[in-house]
Amino acid sequence: MRVSTRGRYGLRAIVDLAINQDSGPTPLRVVSERTKISEQYLEQLFTNLRKSKIVKSVRGAHGGYLLNNPPEDIAVKDVIEALEGPLAPSDCVLNRVCCDTNSDCVTHNLWVDVKEKIDNYLNSVSIADLIERYHNLSN
């Protein structure tokens, strides 16, 4: 039950973008320096984030990435799903066909419920929330 580095690194990168978004597009070189995530790995992650409309890109010299929406309107769930696909404790949660070849097997609904709990929570927390909570810690 682990979120992969794609999701975790990507989320940290998005938070980094959010904090520094005033100064125009941020190149991945800079995000890489600040987050210590390799630039090439970030490129891979940002391909997904762009396709999912979490960020928009500015190509060429002085280009970089910008958030496509204000941090208040980006849920953590959006970012994680962009990078990892739908969260599912078990494959049977996504497919019609159940894990047990029995369409209403004993444990199927449990995993559906677990997914719902996680989805609801990650959908309730925005990038702005993360930043605010972080600042509150320092007080």
Next chain:
Amino acid sequence: MRVSTRGRYGLRAIVDLAINQDSGPTPLRVVSERTKISEQYLEQLFTNLRKSKIVKSVRGAHGGYLLNNPPEDIAVKDVIEALEGPLAPSDCVLNRVCCDTNSDCVTHNLWVDVKEKIDNYLNSVSIADLIERYHNLSN
């Protein structure tokens, strides 16, 4: 964010044991037949379940496994943790040292909260609950 087959298969095996526990110890051969999980893989899983006191074993001919407690008193969380160790969306949730080498990094508390949500839910559902919910579906 997936529960491995260890956890999912193990849970199904425990439910199978719970349903059939009246008739004395159940050998893994029989659990294997009913659940379609290979007997050798079940052996591996039941080693963990026994060490975690979820089941007790009766060795020798006519032996098998029994639940160590009534199904009402076994939480799904107990079974999953016995088979997979503590659930953690990120390593930093378990270690003192945070993912970001910064002891209060932006995303750390998020993963702590996710773990808490999952733990609380899986702790609130017992094996007896699973069976009851399953029977209700058939009505």
Next chain:
DNA sequence: TTTAAATCTGAGTATTTTAATCAGTTTTAT
């Protein structure tokens, strides 16, 4: 007292997933 059914033990292996790199091409401000 042999036999067969079962748990128990530890190793080994094949597959899949994850994490990351590599080698470029294309775009664009200066």
Next chain:
DNA sequence: ATAAAACTGATTAAAATACTCAGATTTAAA
């Protein structure tokens, strides 16, 4: 022109997962 940046697709290395294999040990019953 040049340099800085996004973009693309392939490849590789490492780790985790999902098993299997080959036995040793225990015990009820014939």
